[in-house]
């Protein structure tokens with residue numbers, strides 16, 4: 180059973196493009212010109228012309244509960260073309276943590292509707308604490324609270340409780356994209372990584388690479404103990 184969590188949402192943001200997952204079926208038909216509806220909307224001469232490409236009221240509705248990944252961007256929800264925004268709605272399960280990530284083309288406005296979410300974010304080089312170390316921004320968000328991850332900030336979110344957290348993430352971009360810091364870092368060639376990490380050994384690189392999670396979900400160990408969640 181598909182569980183629409185924030186972790187799967189993140190992965191779906193990154194895989195939708197590569198898998199070519201189509202827009203909702205009523206919008207997926209290609210015109211004779213073979214352009215997707217999103218592409219046609221992007222090159223429409225005016226807002227009036229765009230509206231003509233979305234003739235039905237349902238073209239303006241996106242049902243998060245019907246869509247795996249729960250992420251509405253201009254590809255999954257073409258009516259967003261021209262708005263400059265996209266939106267994700269999701270559940271962060273008990274003890275669930277998102278992969279450390281960035282959005283290459285967008286800031287993120289992140290709000291908690293229900294439950295509790297802790298976040299950590301690291302901004303750009305030069306943003307340092309009193310000791311000159313990269314500053315980490317920690318937040319502890321309850322219902323009706325939000326934080327912001329500025330564009331390019333490394334960030335991750337953790338639900339430290341034993342109940343679901345319900346969240347919304349809005350992006351001032353129709354196509355924010357996602358970068359997963361660790362898997363993409365460890366895609367580099369070994370010799371390059373050895374130098375980047377200050378000359379650690381090939382063995383250590385192999386160990387680190389092998390220990391990277393491969394599934395869709397991360398779960399915090401201490402929290403799992405507290406909540407009595409079994410390791411799968």
Ligand SMILES: *[C@@H]1O[C@H](CO)[C@@H](O)[C@H](O)[C@H]1NC(C)=O
Pocket residue numbers: 182183184270272343
């Ligand atoms: C938590 O969220 C999951 C995924 O949406 C859902 O299947 C489950 O029923 C939720 N649990 C509770 C207690 O609401």
